[in-house]
Amino acid sequence: xxxxxxxxxxxxxxxxxxxxxxxxxxxxxxxxxxxxxxxxxxxxxxxxxxxxxxxxxxxxxxxxxxxxxxxxxxxxxxxxxxxxxxxxxxxxxxxxxxxxxxxxxxxxxxxxxxxxxxxxxxxxxxxxxxxxxxxxxxxxxxxxxxxxxxxxxxxxxxxxxxxxxxxxxxxxxxxxxxxxxxxxxxxxxxxxxxxx
Amino acid sequence: xxxxxxxxxxxxxxxxxxxxxxxxxxxxxxxxxxxxxxxxxxxxxxxxxxxxxxxxxxxxxxxxxxxxxxxxxxxxxxxxxxxxxxxxxxxxxxxxxxxxxxxxxxxxxxxxxxxxxxxxxxxxxxxxxxxxxxxxxxxxxxxxxxxxxxxxxxxxxxxxxxxxxxxxxxxxxxxxxxxxxxxxxxxxxxxxxxxx
DNA sequence: CTGTTGATGTCTGTGACTGACGTCAGTCAC
DNA sequence: GTGACTGACGTCAGTCACAGACATCAACAG
Numbered sequence: 001x002x003x004x005x006x007x008x009x010x011x012x013x014x015x016x017x018x019x020x021x022x023x024x025x026x027x028x029x030x031x032x033x034x035x036x037x038x039x040x041x042x043x044x045x046x047x048x049x050x051x052x053x054x055x056x057x058x059x060x061x062x063x064x065x066x067x068x069x070x071x072x073x074x075x076x077x078x079x080x081x082x083x084x085x086x087x088x089x090x091x092x093x094x095x096x097x098x099x100x101x102x103x104x105x106x107x108x109x110x111x112x113x114x115x116x117x118x119x120x121x122x123x124x125x126x127x128x129x130x131x132x133x134x135x136x137x138x139x140x141x142x143x144x145x146x147x148x149x150x151x152x153x154x155x156x157x158x159x160x161x162x163x164x165x166x167x168x169x170x171x172x173x174x175x176x177x178x179x180x181x182x183x184x185x186x187x188x189x190x191x192x193x194x195x196x
Numbered sequence: 197x198x199x200x201x202x203x204x205x206x207x208x209x210x211x212x213x214x215x216x217x218x219x220x221x222x223x224x225x226x227x228x229x230x231x232x233x234x235x236x237x238x239x240x241x242x243x244x245x246x247x248x249x250x251x252x253x254x255x256x257x258x259x260x261x262x263x264x265x266x267x268x269x270x271x272x273x274x275x276x277x278x279x280x281x282x283x284x285x286x287x288x289x290x291x292x293x294x295x296x297x298x299x300x301x302x303x304x305x306x307x308x309x310x311x312x313x314x315x316x317x318x319x320x321x322x323x324x325x326x327x328x329x330x331x332x333x334x335x336x337x338x339x340x341x342x343x344x345x346x347x348x349x350x351x352x353x354x355x356x357x358x359x360x361x362x363x364x365x366x367x368x369x370x371x372x373x374x375x376x377x378x379x380x381x382x383x384x385x386x387x388x389x390x391x392x
Numbered sequence: 393c394t395g396t397t398g399a400t401g402t403c404t405g406t407g408a409c410t411g412a413c414g415t416c417a418g419t420c421a422c
Numbered sequence: 423g424t425g426a427c428t429g430a431c432g433t434c435a436g437t438c439a440c441a442g443a444c445a446t447c448a449a450c451a452g
Contacts, residue, residue: 003448004399029438040401045440079381117313120320124312142353146378149353153345157338182342185275186382199417200430225407236432241409 009047009057011037016054021104025112052118055105063126066090070133079139079147084179086130086151087158091172094162103163127152154178205243205253207233212250217300221308248314251301259322262286266329275335275343280375282326282347283354287368290358299359323348350374 005011015036019028030051031041048054069089073082094102109115131148139147158175161167167174201207211232215224226247227237244250265285269278290298305311327344335343354371357363363370 008399030440031438041438041440042402043400046399049440051439113317116320117317120316121309121313124316142357142374142377143381145353146349146374146381149349150346150378150382153342153349157341157345161338178338178342181338182346183382185339185342185346186379204430226409227407237408238410238433239431242431245409247408 005038008037008039008043012039012044012047013054013057017105017108020055020108020112025108025115052115055109055115056118056122059122062090062093063129065093066126066130067133070130070137075137079134079143080150080179080183082134082137082139083130083147083151083154084176087155087175087179088172090155091158091170091175094159094171096170099163102159106163123152123156150182154182201234204233204235204239208235208240208243209250209253213301213304216251216304216308221304221311248311251305251311252314252318255318258286258289259325261289262322262326263329266326266333271333275330275339276346276375276379278330278333278335279326279343279347279350280372283351283371283375284368286351287354287366287371290355290367292366295358298355302359319348319352346378350378 012033016028016033019033019036029041030044033054034041034044044054048057066086066089069086070082072089073085077085109119127145127148130151131145134144134147135141154175158171158178161174161178162169162171208229212224212229215229215232225237226240229250230237230240240250244253262282262285265282266278268285269281273281305315323341323344326347327341330340330343331337350371354367354374357370357374358365358367
């Protein structure tokens with residue numbers, strides 16, 4: 001056994017979520033989180049660049065899943081089909097067992113503007129990365145960015161629906177539905193062609 | 197003459213942008229901004245809820261323009277046509293004279309993650325408000341949110357293009373083009389109908 | 393047995409932000 | 423004209439997020 005308990009980062013993340021959920025984000029200091037797992041404030045900030053990051057660290061695999069989904073699509077696939085593939089890959093990172101945890105986490109975020117800002121920033125980063133992956137497939141601008149941002153939007157709406165009370169469908173199924181709705185929406189507009 | 201020079205808020209905003217542009221956002225303290233216009237730090241925070249807000253205060257009219265554009269659309273208009281109307285209305289808030297100022301401001305934001313987070317939060321707030329306006333017109337979910345978010349995305353991409361070096365088209369023209377691209381993108385996907 | 397390394401603690405400082413309270417010019421009632 | 427009132431500001435003191443510098447100590451390589 002080492003000098004310290006292993007998994008300091010994970011313990012800090014768990015303690016932080018619990019404290020944020022009970023006392024609230026602002027009413028919880030970084031020192032309190034650290035103390036709750038037998039560490040000091042300084043160590044907290046060694047693991048997380050700032051207090052908010054404790055709720056967002058470790059999303060690298062999720063982002064990678066999204067990218068993998070992009071690259072898994074066969075060549076010459078239309079941008080939105082690539083996005084559909086990416087959405088399915090990303091959704092696999094949120095199996096139903098994770099739903100209740102996600103719900104709790106999201107309720108904390110929804111109650112704190114600073115956390116919402118960070119979440120939006122992460123989502124924007126995702127869109128930027130996906131856009132780059134699309135460009136690497138030969139898709140030009142602004143199509144790549146447009147498709148990537150639309151994918152992020154669809155994912156966000158689907159995720160919100162996934163954690164709603166009473167929702168039982170899988171995230172993959174919901175995401176597929178939402179993407180379909182987006183196509184219907186724009187399809188309807190394209191059909192009538194009232195745009196200059 | 198009063199005891200103090202009038203327009204404290206505007207003077208603070210101007211000084212802040214200038215200092216952020218020269219020294220950088222992190223290297224500029226709120227106290228320095230205040231001192232630059234003969235005020236104290238405490239007064240700075242009376243005008244702006246936090247340091248970042250000095251760059252974002254006063255966007256109420258812009259948001260209102262967007263909403264006005266939504267409400268100006270004739271009844272029974274398809275969601276994306278409503279968005280097109282809103283985009284045109286919003287674009288009128290950025291005449292060409294404002295381009296160079298916007299460029300400077302954006303370059304400051306682009307260099308500072310905390311400012312980017314705030315900007316995304318404001319844009320998300322815009323989408324939320326527009327979605328509510330669409331729902332008030334009888335558009336259901338998720339169509340309303342989807343359309344509003346797409347509108348925000350289009351505006352964001354168009355604005356980025358409007359700011360680019362060498363760009364001479366008006367924001368309204370660019371926004372119109374980007375929206376057209378979005379329709380082409382989804383239209384192409386809808387045409388082949390490869391989605392389940 | 394010894395040098396190095398990695399994760400941690402300790403100490404100390406800066407700057408964002410807040411609450412309580414004091415100040416003073418203009419304004420309005422009387 | 424005088425006094426109460428108000429709005430915009432200053433002063434003071436405090437909390438907390440975060441960062442740099444340095445010490446500590448188990449583990450591990452040699």
